[in-house]
Amino acid sequence: MEFNRKHLLGLEGFTKKEITHILDTAESFKEVLSRPIPKVPTLRGKTIVNLFFEDSTRTRISFELAEKRLSADSVNFSASTSSVKKGETLRDTARNIEAMKIDLVVIRHGAAGAPHFLTRCVDAAIINAGDGAHEHPTQGLLDLMTLRDKFDNLKGLKVAIVGDIAHSRVARSNIYGLQAMGAEVALCGPATFMPYEAAHWGTEIFFDIDECIEWADVLNVLRIQLERQHKGLFPSIREYHALFGVTRKRLDQARKDITILHPGPINRGVEIESELADSECSLILNQVTNGVAVRMAVLYLLSGESEDGSAKGGES
Secondary structure, eight states: OOOBBSSSSOOOOOOOHHHHHHHHHHHHHHHHHHHHOOOTTTTTTEEEEEEESSSSSSSHHHHHHHHHHHHHHEEEEGGGGGGGTTTOOOHHHHHHHHHHHHHSEEESSSSSSSHHHTTOOOSSEEEEEEETTTTHHHHHHHHHHHHHHHOOOOOTOOOEESSSTTTOHHHHHHHHHHHHTOOOEEESSSSGSGGGGGGTOOOOOEHHHHHHHOOOOOEEOOOOGGGGSSOOOOOOEEEHHHOOBOOHHHHHTTOOOEEEEEOOOOOOOTTTTTTHHTTBOHHHHHHHHHHHHHHHHHHHTSSSSSTTTTTOOOHH
């Protein structure tokens, strides 16, 4: 199958066929990662800039490692040590980078829509590594891959996203991706963590964690994003854990197997009990491993080369 998108800005509007193609490609790269020398010359000669305007650990390292495994040349940009500190705009930063003959741009930005804006400024392929509270498509894809590895078929799987939905870009990408793959999706958290538009997403909504666990096969647990909150949305961390924390006691009461995902970083003892994050029902480390494979697949599919080596193009 030919991948006909030029950019990866979000999973909204992606079809099951497109997502399956990305995941299948990621599985082939996952095999590469298990080799004694986990490196292929697939993107040799390509230059990729990692344009991070926000702090990141897992996503940034994962993209950098994926680029190295594909033999691409990487340029790492940090807003804290760049001309952005001197007042340079995103547009000027991007155009200066493109003048250096960059092929792909991986961007993380605090403003929703920044990757979309970048597509109007440069000709390079743009990959959204998280924009504000909008989307984080590669995180959504690696979550889908992790679930597909365990359950094989996602159709009818009941996945509950628990926590700070309103400020989460991971939640939106998961909702779009899971629904495209035929899964059932629910949201759970305090009313103050539910965005107004949640009623139109076609999901179940729970305000009781125990009812949510009774419904779900999988819990994708989100952290409370205090850095994005401009006012207090809950009384205290302790009360949040008491009312919505995912604990061993709560899972035992449900008397069924529950799978746990978490995009990280984990606030142990807040949204999830520390022991549970390291337990047999947790796939958190699988998500980390799959993150490199998924990002290798996305970089490859957007690299501008078809499988026979000829140039390809397409819509965003």
